[in-house]
Amino acid sequence: MLRPIYNRKPIISALLLMFFLMLPAVRALAGTAEPDRSRFLTAVEDEPDTVDFRCPSIPYTVAQNVFNRLVETVNDADGQREILPSLAESWQLSEDGCTYTFHLRKGVKFSNGAALTSSDVQFTFERLLTHPDACNQDIADKILGAEALMSGQAETLEGFQVISDLDFSITLEEPFAAFLASLSMPGASILDEATVQKAGDSFGTDPASTIGTGSYILREWTPEGLILTANPKCFMGAPANEGLDLRFLTEPEETMTLFENGELDILDLDEIGDYAEFYMHGDIYKDRLLTVPRIGISYIALNASVPPLDDVNVRKALQLALNREMLLDVVYSGLGEVENGIIPHGLYGYNPELPKIPYDPDEAAALLAAAGYPDGFDLTVQMKSSSTQWEMTLMRLAASMWEKAGVHAAIKVLDEDEFMRLRKKGELTCYTAAWMADFNDPDNFFYTFFGNRENTTNRSLCYADEAVMARVREARAITDRKKRVKEYRDLERIIVQEDAAWIPLHSRKRVYVLSDRVSGVKAYWNGSVKNMYRDVTIR
Numbered sequence: 001m002l003r004p005i006y007n008r009k010p011i012i013s014a015l016l017l018m019f020f021l022m023l024p025a026v027r028a029l030a031g032t033a034e035p036d037r038s039r040f041l042t043a044v045e046d047e048p049d050t051v052d053f054r055c056p057s058i059p060y061t062v063a064q065n066v067f068n069r070l071v072e073t074v075n076d077a078d079g080q081r082e083i084l085p086s087l088a089e090s091w092q093l094s095e096d097g098c099t100y101t102f103h104l105r106k107g108v109k110f111s112n113g114a115a116l117t118s119s120d121v122q123f124t125f126e127r128l129l130t131h132p133d134a135c136n137q138d139i140a141d142k143i144l145g146a147e148a149l150m151s152g153q154a155e156t157l158e159g160f161q162v163i164s165d166l167d168f169s170i171t172l173e174e175p176f177a178a179f180l181a182s183l184s185m186p187g188a189s190i191l192d193e194a195t196v197q198k199a200g201d202s203f204g205t206d207p208a209s210t211i212g213t214g215s216y217i218l219r220e221w222t223p224e225g226l227i228l229t230a231n232p233k234c235f236m237g238a239p240a241n242e243g244l245d246l247r248f249l250t251e252p253e254e255t256m257t258l259f260e261n262g263e264l265d266i267l268d269l270d271e272i273g274d275y276a277e278f279y280m281h282g283d284i285y286k287d288r289l290l291t292v293p294r295i296g297i298s299y300i301a302l303n304a305s306v307p308p309l310d311d312v313n314v315r316k317a318l319q320l321a322l323n324r325e326m327l328l329d330v331v332y333s334g335l336g337e338v339e340n341g342i343i344p345h346g347l348y349g350y351n352p353e354l355p356k357i358p359y360d361p362d363e364a365a366a367l368l369a370a371a372g373y374p375d376g377f378d379l380t381v382q383m384k385s386s387s388t389q390w391e392m393t394l395m396r397l398a399a400s401m402w403e404k405a406g407v408h409a410a411i412k413v414l415d416e417d418e419f420m421r422l423r424k425k426g427e428l429t430c431y432t433a434a435w436m437a438d439f440n441d442p443d444n445f446f447y448t449f450f451g452n453r454e455n456t457t458n459r460s461l462c463y464a465d466e467a468v469m470a471r472v473r474e475a476r477a478i479t480d481r482k483k484r485v486k487e488y489r490d491l492e493r494i495i496v497q498e499d500a501a502w503i504p505l506h507s508r509k510r511v512y513v514l515s516d517r518v519s520g521v522k523a524y525w526n527g528s529v530k531n532m533y534r535d536v537t538i539r
Contacts, residue, residue: 035219035229037245041518041536043266044255045226045246051218052204053187055133060186061246064531065228066111067189067212068235070102070121073181073440075525081348081440083180087116087190087213097175097479098144104166108235110192111217118168122160123193125170129157136187142179144171175477177484178441181348185439186531215239215534224248239534240520259513265538266521266529267513273389279513280333290512291335294527296436297344297445300398300503305462306429313371315500319357321364321405322398328506331394336508341492342445344507346525349442349485355497357504364405376406381430383411384419394505395432428460432505437526442488446472449502450495463501468494 049055051062070088075081088102108116125140129150140146145158159171172179182188192211199209210218213235216228228244247264249255252272259267269276279285300318308314324338337345340354368376379402381395392411399409409430414422422428438444449459451472456463463469471491478484495501510527517539524531 035227035243037227037243039241039538040227040243040245041241041266041533041538042245042247042264043530043533044249044264044268044271047248050204051210051221053189054128054131054136055204061530062210062218062226062228063186063189064214065216065244065533066210066214066218067186067191068214069185069188069190070183071180073184073525075346075348075440081181083184086184091180097177097477098173099169099171100179101163101169102167104168105235106166108213109233110195110211110213111231111233112192112195112211114192114194114211115165116190116192116213117165118162119165120193121168121190122157122162123196124189124191125160126157127191127196128187136185139182139185139188142172142174142176144173146173175479177476177479177481178439178443181439181441182444187438216244219243236534240537241533242538244533259515262515262517265515265518265536269511269513276511277333280511285513288514288516290514290521290523290529292510292512292523292527292529293337293346294436294508294510295344295346295440295525296434296527297339297342297507298432298434298505300432300505301428301430301459301461302500302502303426303429303460303462304464304501305426308371308373308377309429311371312498312500313367314373314377317364317367317371317405318402318407319364319500319503320360320367321402321407322503323359323401324357324505325359327394327397330397331390332506332508335511336506339504339507341496341504342449343442343488343492344437344445346507347437347442347445348440349488351489351492354489354492357497361401361405368406373406376408379407379409379430381409381411381432382419382422382428383413383431384416385413386416387413391432398432423460424458426457426460426462431460434508440525442485443476446488446491447476450491461501463495463499465494465499468499 045061046059048059053060053063068087070086072084072086073081074084087104087108089105091100091102093100104116104118110116126149128134128140129137129146143157143159145154148154149157161169163169195209195211196203199206203209207218207221215231215234215236217231218226219229220227225245225247230239230242232238252275255272256275258264269279302309302315302318304310328334328336328338340357343350381399383392383395395411399411402409435445448455449461450456450463450469452469468491475484475487478487496504512529514521518536519539520535520537521529522532522535523529
């Protein structure tokens with residue numbers, strides 16, 4: 001018997017049509033509906049090697065937006081600091097200044113639905129100390145038993161005690177006044193223990209395992225950028241926008257074109273070098289500029305172990321020979337403050353009464369003559385190949401100013417790897433750099449550069465006064481706030497103004513240009529808008 005022959009093509013076509021028509025509904029039911037990216041905030045982001053914040057120093061955008069810390073900090077223009085609750089809703093400090101008892105917020109969940117518990121916090125701190133690639137151990141290395149855990153002599157962190165699911169204590173080896181403030185660092189973000197252990201080596205590179213309690217969920221990571229979607233169940237409430245579209249852009253011309261075409265909402269003028277002048281002057285963008293102070297300091301390092309920089313009079317001469325006001329005006333259009341010490345404007349402990357380092361080329365020449373260099377000397381200034389045009393311009397101008405005092409400075413550009421290798425060995429002679437605050441406390445500056453022989457050599461400062469460095473370490477344990485600030489201010493005068501250990505330059509202001517469809521853009525205490533994305537509204 002002959003079977004009827006059917007033309008299957010119309011049937012298959014109809015079935016395919018029905019499938020694609022139903023696909024959005026199927027995705028929605030599955031919780032994977034494609035988001036409307038036209039409602040996302042778009043900005044430029046540096047491409048990371050990993051978003052595991054135990055490993056990199058920067059960038060921290062994912063840590064700031066996908067995760068939370070136990071505490072956060074805010075401060076005013078004078079650097080007055082306040083530490084605010086975040087995942088920890090409250091805490092107490094023991095009378096000896098060593099034991100902190102924390103109480104987690106009730107009901108906080110990770111974006112996968114798992115409840116936040118004290119065990120997650122314990123896992124976070126122990127991983128911070130034991131991860132083979134960790135570079136943020138200094139957040140937790142003051143905790144009792146940290147050294148034993150890092151060396152493998154212990155399996156758990158002695159100073160961390162779980163009291164209940166929502167309560168735990170952390171005991172330090174000795175008082176450390178900056179401990180709470182340091183817990184606001186992105187590197188102290190709290191992890192979901194089960195997710196990280198299951199992910200293994202893929203944690204930090206797989207969006208599916210990047211699970212936090214924060215305002216956003218990392219959805220995609222492609223060669224073009226990062227896509228983050230709003231976390232509607234965040235304990236702080238859903239963010240004001242539906243997500244973030246963060247583009248990996250490195251070319252200033254491409255970045256400007258995208259902004260002009262309405263494809264970027266926030267343009268950081270630091271990202272486009274000399275092209276920034278186009279936006280900063282004139283009437284076109286004046287109502288769309290956001291200018292904020294950044295908490296940090298640029299400086300010129302002077303290696304005190306390299307002759308003739310081992311002579312304090314030579315270092316003081318280099319300080320006096322620079323017109324730092326002019327450098328700020330010419331290179332950065334005056335957007336910033338001239339600094340005279342170590343603690344920059346806006347940082348807790350800043351001293352507005354610190355004497356100014358004057359511009360005095362005649363006195364500089366006299367100091368050089370007294371040091372045995374009446375005809376000056378040759379000085380090599382090392383620069384990274386990745387230095388910005390602004391940094392190169394600044395050092396060329398500085399060299400021309402030094403020339404007037406008899407110092408013949410030659411700029412040598414080094415490959416980035418070679419520059420860092422020499423810097424960490426203490427073998428750079430002179431270079432310029434900037435240090436941005438990781439957390440709002442003077443310890444983040446003093447200890448980093450002048451806390452011990454290792455730290456000062458690592459920065460090629462090679463500061464030699466062991467007694468002063470001992471005082472820097474001892475200042476960490478001063479619990480009286482007024483006494484501690486006074487000690488840092490005294491140390492600042494000694495290190496910079498008496499010993500001329502470096503040349504303080506500027507704390508710069510940061511300028512952003514905003515698209516006309518966004519509102520609510522504001523900066524965090526350190527001058528960055530990146531961890532304040534949740535408050536931005538898209539019109």
